Amino acid sequence: MSAASRAPQRPNRAARVGRDRRAGVRRRVALTAGAAVAALLATACGEGGTSGGGGDTNFVTGTDGISTAAKGERAAAPELSGETVDGKQLDVADYKGKVVVLNVWGSWCNPCRAEAKYFTKVANDYADKGVQFVGINTRDTNIRAARAFEEDFDVPYPSLYDPTGKLMLRFPKGTLNPQSIPSTLVLDRDGRIAARSLSPLSEERLLKMLKPVVAEK
Numbered sequence: 001m002s003a004a005s006r007a008p009q010r011p012n013r014a015a016r017v018g019r020d021r022r023a024g025v026r027r028r029v030a031l032t033a034g035a036a037v038a039a040l041l042a043t044a045c046g047e048g049g050t051s052g053g054g055g056d057t058n059f060v061t062g063t064d065g066i067s068t069a070a071k072g073e074r075a076a077a078p079e080l081s082g083e084t085v086d087g088k089q090l091d092v093a094d095y096k097g098k099v100v101v102l103n104v105w106g107s108w109c110n111p112c113r114a115e116a117k118y119f120t121k122v123a124n125d126y127a128d129k130g131v132q133f134v135g136i137n138t139r140d141t142n143i144r145a146a147r148a149f150e151e152d153f154d155v156p157y158p159s160l161y162d163p164t165g166k167l168m169l170r171f172p173k174g175t176l177n178p179q180s181i182p183s184t185l186v187l188d189r190d191g192r193i194a195a196r197s198l199s200p201l202s203e204e205r206l207l208k209m210l211k212p213v214v215a216e217k
Contacts, residue, residue: 045109045181057174059196066209067196071216074192077102077185078170084158085137085146092160093191095132099213100187101206104136104168104176105159107149111200112182116153118203122210123157130189131214135159136167138181186213 057075059067069075080102081091092100103119105112123133137159140146146161160167168176172193176183180198186209188194195209 045106045111057172057193059174064205064208065197065199066205068209068212069192069194071188071194074188074194075172075175077187077191077193078167078172080134080136080160080167080170082160082162082167085135085143085150085161086158088158090134090158090160092134092187095134096191097189098130098132099189099210100191101131101133101210102136102185102187103133104138104181104183105149106137106139106181107145108139109181113149113153115182115200115202115206116149116155118201118206120153120155122203122206123155126210126214127156129214131210133157136162138162138165138168184209186210188213188216 057067058069058073060069061067077092077100079091079093081093082089084090092102101119101123105116107113119133123131134157135155137146137149140161141163143161143163146159149155150159162168165178168178175185175193175196177198182200184197184201184206185193186195194213197205197209201209
């Protein structure tokens with residue numbers, strides 16, 4: 001074969017090499033993005049931690065991971081209002097005068113599923129004792145998944161629908177950790193943050209957070 005007949009093949013080989021390199025880069029980018037998403041989900045739903053990420057919250061954390069703030073040293077909860085999972089409007093400020101239990105959850109979160117039955121039970125047990133439970137549903141981009149969760153666990157209280165996590169960012173620095181789902185806060189009758197857990201709760205631990213605040217005069 002002459003040099004002249006071989007010459008047209010060279011650009012084709014170069015083009016193939018270029019396409020292969022670009023494809024390799026795209027594969028590496030896709031793998032990296034997939035790993036990042038997996039890491040986010042892994043850290044966003046688990047056993048949580050004891051730190052809300054700095055800030056002066058006056059919390060004292062016990063060996064059981066429950067943090068409490070003394071009366072008179074509690075941070076005020078932010079304005080929390082919006083549409084609920086079932087399509088209604090809710091403003092947590094309307095519950096002032098009651099003890100409020102805020103639970104941050106997602107239908108995609110296995111620890112949230114594990115604790116849901118305890119929240120349903122305690123919410124029903126304390127419904128006539130001046131206690132209001134409110135959920136904050138986060139990162140459920142499909143609201144139908146959140147509704148199915150509430151139906152599966154017979155959740156008797158409303159949940160604000162917060163797929164982007166913007167409501168969590170309203171809390172004072174150090175109160176919540178967006179990577180710790182589920183999280184639970186107990187607000188006193190003045191709307192101040194009395195207790196916090198950044199990990200899943202059993203019925204016993206939930207009551208340990210709730211009872212002292214209910215008993216306050």
